[in-house]
Amino acid sequence: xxVMLHITTLHYLVLxxxxxxLGVIGVLTRRNVVIVLMSIELILNAVNLNLVAFSRxxxxxxxxxxxxxxxxxxxAEAAVxxxxxxxxxxxxxxxxxxxxxxxxx
Amino acid sequence: xxxxxxxxxxxxxxxxxLVGGILVITQKNAVHSALALIVTLLAQAAIYLMLYAPFVxxxxxxxxxxxxxxxxxxxxxxxxxxxxxxxKQFNSQWWVGIIAxxxxxGLFVAVYTKGKNIFPERVLSVAEADNTQKVxxxxxxxxxxxxxxxxxxxxxxxxxxxxxAKKKI
Amino acid sequence: xxxxxxxxxxxxxxxxxxxxxxNMFWVFVYILLVFVGLSVxxxxxxxxxxxxxxxxxxxxxxxxxxPHGLLQPFADALKLLLKEDIMPAEADSVIFWAAPFIVxxxxxxxxxxxxxxxxxxxxxxNIGILxxxxxxxxxVLGIVMAGWASNSHYPLIGALRSSAQMVSYEVAxxxxxxxxxxxxxxxxTGTGTLSMIGIVEAQKAQxxxxxxxxxxxGLVSFAIFAIAMVAETNRAPFDLAEAESExxxxxxxxxxxxxxxxxxxxxxxxxxxxxxxxxTLWLGGWLRPFPNLLSGPRWDTFFSYxxxxxxxxxxxxxxxxxxxxxxxxxxxxxxxxxxxxxxxxAFIGLVLFIxxxxxxxxxxxxxxxxxxxxxxxxxxYRGTFPRYRFDQLMKIGxxxxxxxxxxxxxxxxxxxxxxxxxWRP
Numbered sequence: 001x002x003v004m005l006h007i008t009t010l011h012y013l014v015l016x017x018x019x020x021x022l023g024v025i026g027v028l029t030r031r032n033v034v035i036v037l038m039s040i041e042l043i044l045n046a047v048n049l050n051l052v053a054f055s056r057x058x059x060x061x062x063x064x065x066x067x068x069x070x071x072x073x074x075x076a077e078a079a080v081x082x083x084x085x086x087x088x089x090x091x092x093x094x095x096x097x098x099x100x101x102x103x104x105x
Numbered sequence: 106x107x108x109x110x111x112x113x114x115x116x117x118x119x120x121x122x123l124v125g126g127i128l129v130i131t132q133k134n135a136v137h138s139a140l141a142l143i144v145t146l147l148a149q150a151a152i153y154l155m156l157y158a159p160f161v162x163x164x165x166x167x168x169x170x171x172x173x174x175x176x177x178x179x180x181x182x183x184x185x186x187x188x189x190x191x192x193k194q195f196n197s198q199w200w201v202g203i204i205a206x207x208x209x210x211g212l213f214v215a216v217y218t219k220g221k222n223i224f225p226e227r228v229l230s231v232a233e234a235d236n237t238q239k240v241x242x243x244x245x246x247x248x249x250x251x252x253x254x255x256x257x258x259x260x261x262x263x264x265x266x267x268x269x270a271k272k273k274i
Numbered sequence: 275x276x277x278x279x280x281x282x283x284x285x286x287x288x289x290x291x292x293x294x295x296x297n298m299f300w301v302f303v304y305i306l307l308v309f310v311g312l313s314v315x316x317x318x319x320x321x322x323x324x325x326x327x328x329x330x331x332x333x334x335x336x337x338x339x340x341p342h343g344l345l346q347p348f349a350d351a352l353k354l355l356l357k358e359d360i361m362p363a364e365a366d367s368v369i370f371w372a373a374p375f376i377v378x379x380x381x382x383x384x385x386x387x388x389x390x391x392x393x394x395x396x397x398x399x400n401i402g403i404l405x406x407x408x409x410x411x412x413x414v415l416g417i418v419m420a421g422w423a424s425n426s427h428y429p430l431i432g433a434l435r436s437s438a439q440m441v442s443y444e445v446a447x448x449x450x451x452x453x454x455x456x457x458x459x460x461x462x463t464g465t466g467t468l469s470m471i472g473i474v475e476a477q478k479a480q481x482x483x484x485x486x487x488x489x490x491x492g493l494v495s496f497a498i499f500a501i502a503m504v505a506e507t508n509r510a511p512f513d514l515a516e517a518e519s520e521x522x523x524x525x526x527x528x529x530x531x532x533x534x535x536x537x538x539x540x541x542x543x544x545x546x547x548x549x550x551x552x553x554t555l556w557l558g559g560w561l562r563p564f565p566n567l568l569s570g571p572r573w574d575t576f577f578s579y580x581x582x583x584x585x586x587x588x589x590x591x592x593x594x595x596x597x598x599x600x601x602x603x604x605x606x607x608x609x610x611x612x613x614x615x616x617x618x619x620a621f622i623g624l625v626l627f628i629x630x631x632x633x634x635x636x637x638x639x640x641x642x643x644x645x646x647x648x649x650x651x652x653x654x655y656r657g658t659f660p661r662y663r664f665d666q667l668m669k670i671g672x673x674x675x676x677x678x679x680x681x682x683x684x685x686x687x688x689x690x691x692x693x694x695x696x697w698r699p
Contacts, residue, residue, distance in 0.1 A: 010224065013217060018123055019122060021206050024205055029196060029202040031194060031196045032135055032194065035135055038138055041169075041173070042126055045145070045169075048161075053156060057224060061239045064158045064236075065244055065248055071164055071169060072258070072259065075173055076262035079262045079266040080269065083270040087270060136422060137369070160400075163401040166411075170408070178418045235465075237401060
């Protein structure tokens with residue numbers, strides 16, 4: 001019960017790991033590209049959670065800075081990924097990731 | 106400021122995040138997934154607040170929930186999802202997913218059980234009041250170069266997205 | 275029991291916000307007060323908008339329900355609550371149900387950090403203004419979902435238009451806000467603040483509202499914000515998302531009854547929220563006119579009469595209209611009702627003249643008065659400006675407001691740097 005009542009860094013790390021696993025499962029098993037991209041967002045969020053938890057542990061702000069950079073990257077990734085998705089949908093009329101296996105148009 | 110990192114809120118928010126995450130990867134409809142992801146992101150912003158990182162929490166709300174998710178919703182509306190609803194939702198490599206997940210999970214469990222004693226017992230106290238100022242002075246001081254590169258990355262991403270999504274330039 | 279009373283009383287002597295003092299009881303009281311106050315404000319706005327618009331168009335507006343239509347908002351609310359709640363057969367029920375609540379939550383949550391006075395805010399966050407902008411931008415999600423879930427053409431087009439507009443104008447809005455926040459750093463330590471209370475206190479310390487700071491830079495950034503906030507709340511002349519003549523009602527075409535009233539509530543709360551941002555950042559928040567120039571106990575007493583005087587003036591208007599009521603027996607109930615309402619307003623006015631009360635509420639009064647001026651502006655815009663075309667709207671946002679905002683930001687930074695003597699050639 002002691003573990004439940006006192007929230008330590010490990011709690012946040014376990015939460016981050018669980019979120020990371022969910023994201024990995026989503027990326028590996030889903031066929032819908034949009035949901036695969038969302039699972040990638042889940043993975044990035046898990047990483048962010050760890051970074052901020054560690055920055056709390058060591059009492060600095062460096063982890064938070066990295067979290068901000070990761071969020072920026074997530075924005076860039078989402079923009080390009082969804083752009084590719086739209087181009088793909090225009091050519092193949094599907095958003096099924098299993099059909100993106102031609103390596104050419 | 107009284108400490109707000111109470112166990113109750115931690116478990117509530119973690120439950121919200123995990124349920125949201127599970128819904129993201131199991132929902133058939135992409136819009137429902139997006140809604141679940143928004144719940145996860147907002148709960149995570151609240152957890153950032155508990156970790157005395159209010160600025161990251163605000164960035165999370167502004168950029169993730171207010172920016173990226175709107176982009177996702179836009180794209181979901183542009184692509185026709187009626188067809189994909191009728192298709193099989195999971196691919197045939199679900200066993201790869203299970204193996205990868207158990208492997209990674211086992212790795213995490215091993216690392217955390219072995220390494221949980223290396224963390225210091227007491228977390229260092231951080232002043233929340235000037236969090237934004239400290240983040241700002243780090244961002245525009247020590248991490249100036251990384252900041253500029255991030256802005257360049259965003260520019261590249263804008264151009265890439267426009268080139269990809271536009272029919273004719 | 276005694277400890278509880280002590281807990282409640284302990285806050286009254288502190289001069290912090292309840293959130294900062296960590297007193298949960300008063301946090302709940304303040305949340306309740308803000309909620310009730312907002313609802314009353316939305317009811318008043320509903321009546322005022324119809325009346326003022328009507329008078330601008332040389333009509334009378336609502337006159338039948340209650341004297342001068344004063345009970346019209348209550349009748350409307352009753353009608354909306356009693357109406358059948360229709361959900362289209364092909365609609366996505368979960369999202370159709372969730373969308374209005376997202377919009378309302380986003381609109382109400384922003385008020386957590388709005389400073390009605392130096393200690394009259396639910397809490398004071400370190401990231402106040404960023405929190406407000408972020409949470410208010412969440413309403414885009416609700417709008418997109420409402421439009422999509424209705425599974426109908428007009429709502430979808432309305433939602434796409436509306437969200438494109440809100441996302442575009444957020445950029446200009448953010449730039450204007452940044453140039454105002456930059457001005458808070460002009461103090462001895464050289465660090466600014468994002469806290470809403472800190473921003474107002476910086477204006478007090480610097481002795482001028484930020485709208486007059488670095489004339490005309492503050493004024494220009496204020497103008498950018500004032501235009502962007504009208505677009506941000508989807509109000510006329512930028513209301514093409516719900517252009518009645520083109521899209522029937524935009525994203526909430528398929529909504530009816532209670533859910534529609536939630537959208538209505540959210541729209542007006544969002545208007546009040548963005549107006550509060552403008553008031554806090556540029557118009558000195560809760561500060562009364564000339565707090566430094568006309569200081570001293572005599573001026574303090576003089577300015578503390580304003581809240582009561584305002585209510586007495588409203589009561590006087592009521593009594594004037596009682597005198598103008600037709601003498602026909604058909605109007606007797608209305609006359610009595612209006613007189614009663616005037617008496618109620620006069621009673622509030624007299625209570626506000628008690629020094630202890632007026633001293634506590636005068637900050638709230640000045641803040642509300644400034645916000646009310648913005649609310650009137652909203653109605654005035656709606657009454658006078660024709661609606662823009664969508665390409666014109668995007669042109670204003672991206673080609674005018676964004677470059678001007680960037681220019682103002684750079685100029686403000688340069689002038690501030692120059693003034694702080696940090697710039698050594």
